[in-house]
Amino acid sequence: xxxxxxxxxxxxxxRRVLASCVLLVSGLLSGCVSVAPYEREYLxxxxxxxxLEEGEGEFSSHVFDSREGATGGHGSTGGGCGCN
Amino acid sequence: xxxxxxxxxxxxxxxxxxxxxxxxxxxxxxxxxGAVELRGNYYWETSTxxxxxxxxxxxxxxxxxxxxxxxxxxxxxxxxxxxxxxxDIRFTEVRNxxxxxxxxxxxxxDTQLRLGTDGRLSHEPDYFATAITAYAAxxxxxxxxxxxxxxxxxxxxxxxxxxxxxGTREGGGRDLSDRGRxxxxxxxxxxxxxxxxxxxxxxxxxxxxxxxxxxxxxxPYRRARLQGGPAPEVHPNARTRHTLYGRFxxxxxxxxxxxxxxxxxxIDDWGVGAITPEVRIYQMIGxxxxxxxxxxxxxxxxxxxxxxxxEGDELYLTADQKMARFSSHMVGAQxxxxxxxxxxxxxxxxxxxxxxxxxxxxxxxxxxxNGVLAQVGVRAPF
Numbered sequence: 001x002x003x004x005x006x007x008x009x010x011x012x013x014x015r016r017v018l019a020s021c022v023l024l025v026s027g028l029l030s031g032c033v034s035v036a037p038y039e040r041e042y043l044x045x046x047x048x049x050x051x052l053e054e055g056e057g058e059f060s061s062h063v064f065d066s067r068e069g070a071t072g073g074h075g076s077t078g079g080g081c082g083c084n
Numbered sequence: 085x086x087x088x089x090x091x092x093x094x095x096x097x098x099x100x101x102x103x104x105x106x107x108x109x110x111x112x113x114x115x116x117x118g119a120v121e122l123r124g125n126y127y128w129e130t131s132t133x134x135x136x137x138x139x140x141x142x143x144x145x146x147x148x149x150x151x152x153x154x155x156x157x158x159x160x161x162x163x164x165x166x167x168x169x170x171x172d173i174r175f176t177e178v179r180n181x182x183x184x185x186x187x188x189x190x191x192x193x194d195t196q197l198r199l200g201t202d203g204r205l206s207h208e209p210d211y212f213a214t215a216i217t218a219y220a221a222x223x224x225x226x227x228x229x230x231x232x233x234x235x236x237x238x239x240x241x242x243x244x245x246x247x248x249x250x251g252t253r254e255g256g257g258r259d260l261s262d263r264g265r266x267x268x269x270x271x272x273x274x275x276x277x278x279x280x281x282x283x284x285x286x287x288x289x290x291x292x293x294x295x296x297x298x299x300x301x302x303x304p305y306r307r308a309r310l311q312g313g314p315a316p317e318v319h320p321n322a323r324t325r326h327t328l329y330g331r332f333x334x335x336x337x338x339x340x341x342x343x344x345x346x347x348x349x350x351i352d353d354w355g356v357g358a359i360t361p362e363v364r365i366y367q368m369i370g371x372x373x374x375x376x377x378x379x380x381x382x383x384x385x386x387x388x389x390x391x392x393x394x395e396g397d398e399l400y401l402t403a404d405q406k407m408a409r410f411s412s413h414m415v416g417a418q419x420x421x422x423x424x425x426x427x428x429x430x431x432x433x434x435x436x437x438x439x440x441x442x443x444x445x446x447x448x449x450x451x452x453x454n455g456v457l458a459q460v461g462v463r464a465p466f
Contacts, residue, residue: 034225035281042285042335046374046420047342047366050289050333052438055140056459059125059156063134067452069384069406070350070358072275072293073329081158081179082211082242082303 118143123461129446130453133161148189152202156181179208187219196223210243210264230279238271244304267300285335295325308401309393318401320389325352340368355388356407372422378444380414405451416444416457423462437464 035043046052065071066083118141125136140154158179187200198221206213219234244264277291301323307314331346346362362380369375386409389400420440427435439462446455 033280033282034228035284036226039284040281042337043281043287045335045340045342045368046422046438047340047368048287048333048335050331052420052440052463055121055123055138055461055463056440056442059123059136059138059459060457063127063455063457064382067406067448067450067455068358068382068412069352069356069387070327070348070360070382071325072273072295072327072350073291073348073360081181081206081213082208083160 116143116145117466119463119465121461121463123459126458127455129455131163132452135159135161148191148198150185150187150189150198150200152183152185152187154183158208177209179206179211181206185217194224196227197221198223210245211240212243213238213240215239228281230277232275232277232279234273234275234277236271236273236275238269238273240269240271242266242269242300242304264304266304269297269299269301271295271297285337287333289329289331291327291329293325293327293329295327296322297325298322302402303404306403308403310396310401311393312396315394315396315401317403318399319404320354320400323352323354325350342366342368350384354407355386356384358382358384372424374418374420376418376420376442378414378416378418381411382414383411385409408450410448410450412446412448412450414444414446414457416442418442434462434464436466437462 042048062081066081120142121140123138123140125134125138127134127136136156136158138154138156140152143151156179158181159176160179161176163175181204183202183204185200185202187198189196189198198219200219202217202219204213204215204217215236215238217234217236219232221230221232223230242265244266273293273295275291275293277289280288280290282288298321301321302317302319304316306317308317328349329347331344333342333344335342342365344362344364344366346360346364348358348360348362350356350358350360360380360382362378365377367375387402387407389398390402390404390407390409391398392408394401418440419442420438423431423434423437423439426432426437440460442457442459444457446457448454
């Protein structure tokens, strides 16, 4: 069975995302945002605290790495078990 | 009870004892803080089932020293070709994984610098993996900005245990003492991460990751389909991978709802490209419960050398489903519950702990089929 390639569209998508990220990052750098610790009540909420999900995320990443061609974005390195 | 089963039971009991003892120690000394986490992981798909209990701990000293440690037991029941069989029989193999990390934060006045290292070992009958990581994190603007960089070196010994080799070991199970070394896989990874507080209700994390793999990159068990019959996989002996990742989080105070938007873009020099958008919605229920809904989409294009059937004169051959074109949707829900209601009970050492339970269903168009990912965890700070 012949599978149609859509690599061109995906790669163009990725280039647009990369350009958007560079713009966003540049904007942030110029802004030098600073929020004092006493202003972080909402950021301390369990709904915003990503550290609470570290343990859960590590095993999920391991499963994704063993079933998907992509890797990374959350600490995985490619390798580490025979499930590759 | 077989050894893997005994360990599956013993691990949670040992971790609970550890939580209790550390909580008591903290009451007397008042010096160290940290957290202990006990987690049960479960993954299921048509040909594979994984049960993986784990325990992890974090200790922080008043001087800024942090120690992270963890142990995971991976019990994999499989009938897949990738796991080393050519016929439809089920067997269980065990992977042991441990890690230990140490870091220290240096106060530089307006900024803080954390330097650390982490080592990881993973052992299974036909695979032994080692990894060492060094990292630095610089906190600026009252920790509103955290810039971090890490580098990891991975060295894996890849083996192959042939079906029927070695016979049966004493006490049952396959004798896997001869690991049949096939080669070694190496990896160098560099990650740059920017964690930024945008406002009182919004944060943004962005990262770039470079991975270079080299060495034995195929799976010794898989057989590619040739017109003349099956043949061992032949992959290129090097692979360079680029990943760009971002996660934006926004809290709505009026409804105590948080929205997390994630996006990952991936590309490598084997021709694989993938995008992974993800949406998570968190709803606080009172002060001690959070419900999370999640949708994750994954779409990838196939590698340059992937083909369902080969003619026989190709340079590279693969039977890896991860090299094919496919997409997937994962939907899931999680309940996270604060255990403060235990404060007046004999389990009061868990009153600051959180319990989480999640269930995710994975719709995949790949050859692996649909799957279930479920987890239960308790995280107890002290």
